[in-house]
Amino acid sequence: MAEMILTVENIKKSFDGFVAVNEVSLSVKKGEICSIIGPNGAGKTTLFNLITGHIPADSGRVTFKGIDISKMPPHKICRLGMGRSFQRTNIFPRLTVFQNIQAALVAHRGMGLNFFKMVDSLFRQETVEILERVGLKEFSETMSGSLSYGYQKQLELGIALASNPELLLLDEPTAGMSAQETRQTIALIEKISREKGLTLLFTEHDMEVVFSIAERILVLHQGKLIAEGTPEEIKQNKEVQKVYLGEGR
């Protein structure tokens, strides 16, 4: 059995009596590309927030690289080697593209509490490398808030990569993108994760995207995990067809 990088055991969260995530257990192997799908409101984003420590779980356990992270604050989890992108774009709009990446490097390398070095001269080479990797080098001096939506998503990926993650959680990486932007972004994500041997866990509503890159798919419905398997198995699964893909398929 391959090494598990992430294990979630019986995690549960309810908001004012509404059970958003109900006793979900899952595990992700090192190096795997894994997707979580499910209709709107299935609890995908909540599950991500539970894993990354943004909201506390009512019960259950999350283990990352063998360390119990259930009670850890987000910044500590991030520093253990977990990167994340958010569903609505989450960048630093009034900083340049370059500064966005640079700041993430500063934080990751533990330089943030240095009060007297000149930040502008730090990690320039690394920043350029990441910008090249996500295809934004030509925009490095642009205010990131004025980038197009697709580019902002790419920048967000760059910010996540700056913390050199072993596991990357992407929450709907192509939400709101045009078909062309979607293709580009997916190609980019696939390329980067293969190059760096990243483990990838992502949610996505675009089935074409999911079936094209995921090695394993988890299906969430009304807060419960209802199926799990390869793309082929998921396509054949009767229950999934019923609740998610629609009866007609």
Next chain:
Amino acid sequence: MGPFGKTIIPLTMLKREKFIIILTALLALLPLSQSRFYIFLGTDILIMGLFAMSLNLLLGYTGLVSFGHAAYFGIGAYTCALLMKKAGIIFPLAFIGAMVAGVLGALIIGFFCVRLTKIYFAMLTLAFSQIVWAIVFKWNSLTGGDTGLIGIDFPAYLDSSVRFYYFTLVVVAVSLGLLQRIVNSPFGRILTTIRENPERTEFIGVNVKLYQLIAFMISGLFAAISGALFGIFNHSLFPDLLYWPQSAEVLIMSLLGGIYSFFGPLVGATIILYMRMLVTSYTQYWPFIMGTILAFLLFFFPGGIVGFLREKKVFKWLK
């Protein structure tokens, strides 16, 4: 060097440092005017300018709207004055005492405030500053309460308004130099990411509340320095300077000058204090005029005066 050469961006910072030096040199010439009016106004502007810039570390750089900044100003002023007057401690030590008190005050108040966000944060800072005000107002035996603390003398070697002006100028210039360093440091950059997006900043591995608290303490330190100067400059202190309109005024100065530029708050303080001096000699409706200016500003120059000038590329280099 290519477009990412090491020399390009740091230059603007050196420029800012150079600008502080040139400005200081120019301001050092002011006493040559032999005008008591300008020396008085100059000292006042330097002190309030530093106060506004200390606030702006929170406001413009960290994105925290502190509505109770008068507390640290007042803590600095009263600590310095009381140590000199009641404890007979020499001025340099009293001045350091004021700095320590400002940092501690900010640590205690900030510890609670950074747990809240947005309007709740602003209201809590206001609540704490009102508590500090009430203590000063009611503790008659120590602070003199409403009658104030009167007869704070210049230290022996600063016993003229010109000498005190020079002392203030040096203290403010050094403070600006340090602040300038801080906002250009890795720490300063992380503060701006917190301003832009605290949630994301957490997930690049930053303990956001800790950074906010440290920013609070640095801000409290410089506010206390300006307060200590203020007490000696005025020879007397009244609880008014801790009351909420003082917090509002310094907020207005910052907004007027521009909170997204380093020198903005200093510019704002200069304009407000100079205009108040002019206007109050003609009419007693200064609050009316200031209100009008503020309303006009918020509509037409949301980036403040420096923000507006920069947009018009009047001085691209003056960040």
